[in-house]
Amino acid sequence: MHSLPFCNFQDFALFYKHAPLKQRKIHRCTICNYSTPKTTNLNTHMMMHTGQKPFKCIHCPKSFTTKSNLKQHYLVHLRMK
Numbered sequence: 001m002h003s004l005p006f007c008n009f010q011d012f013a014l015f016y017k018h019a020p021l022k023q024r025k026i027h028r029c030t031i032c033n034y035s036t037p038k039t040t041n042l043n044t045h046m047m048m049h050t051g052q053k054p055f056k057c058i059h060c061p062k063s064f065t066t067k068s069n070l071k072q073h074y075l076v077h078l079r080m081k
């Protein structure tokens with residue numbers, strides 16, 4: 001078995017499928033050993049460490065790290081109506 005510099009197989013597959021040789025660059029987290037070929041993935045990941053939550057709910061004071069988490073949260077408000 002080889003040890004791969006990726007957290008999961010999906011990232012690994014994506015890396016080799018889409019990136020031309022020159023662009024095969026891995027973005028690494030400086031805090032843990034997470035690495036990903038996508039900058040956006042790393043940005044989202046870093047928010048987890050810094051506790052940043054840029055996606056704010058317009059209905060209540062809650063905020064979330066990712067857009068999908070916020071979307072999921074909106075369902076709570078929809079159900080209450």
Ligand SMILES: [Zn+2]
Pocket residue numbers: 029030031032033034045046049
């Ligand atoms: Zn990390």
Ligand SMILES: [Zn+2]
Pocket residue numbers: 057058059060061062073077
């Ligand atoms: Zn809310």
